Amino acid sequence: MNGSFLFTGPDDAPVTLLLAHGSGAPMDSPAMNAAAEALAAQGLRIARFEFSYMAARRTNGSRRPPPKAETLNPEFRAAVLALGANGPLVIGGKSMGGRVASMVVDDLHAAGIVAGLLCLGYPFHPPEKPTQLRTAHLMTLKTPTLICQGTRDPFGTKEEVSTYGLPESIRLLWLEDGDHDLKPRKSISGFSAADHLATMARTVKEWTKPL
Secondary structure, rough: OOOOOOOEOOOOOEEEEEOOOOOOOOOOOOOHHHHHHHHHHHEEEEEEEOOOOHHHHHHHOOOOOOOOOHHHHEEEEEEEHHHHOOOOOOEEEEHHHHHHHHHHHHHHOOOOOOOOEEEOOOOOOOOOOOOOOOOHHHHHHEEEEEEEEEEEOOOOHHHOOOOOOOOOOOEEEEEEOOOOOOOOOHHHHOOHHHHHHHEEEEEEEEOOOOO
């Protein structure tokens, strides 16, 4: 973690969200920007950070593939400590960012540092490899969790995820016809990307109130 954060939303917000990016796009990708702006419109404070491999791409043009998600766990913990949020803190992120957060959140929650976990498009399995599940640690998750998922996400469709038997600690928000960026095909679903992001943000706002 390179020590710098990208903030969106009011400084005096009641809840702060610390979000990491997906494996292939930076913290200021169009999808991350749109999600952060939608959440900020609901009065939430968003802090974004980059893992070191992604930050290196900015400075030296490195195109090394992302490391295994679990090797990034220490960087997410370091980001939590560096942020030093006042008030309730929810950690998470887009795709791989949310997955890394999900692997460290229970210890941080038990220590009273983190109040919840937010995943935007959780990568339940690699695309076209539905048997390579990334769910074992989710089955024992105790931290209050919200996963916002498109129903046609190639990393985990509604039909697939409904068979996993996820614990009650995990709440799922399904966005009709959404892809991995939660974006629907308007001609099929009747919804726009902005509609789904607004629904996501409103749901996050309501979900954070009891935390």
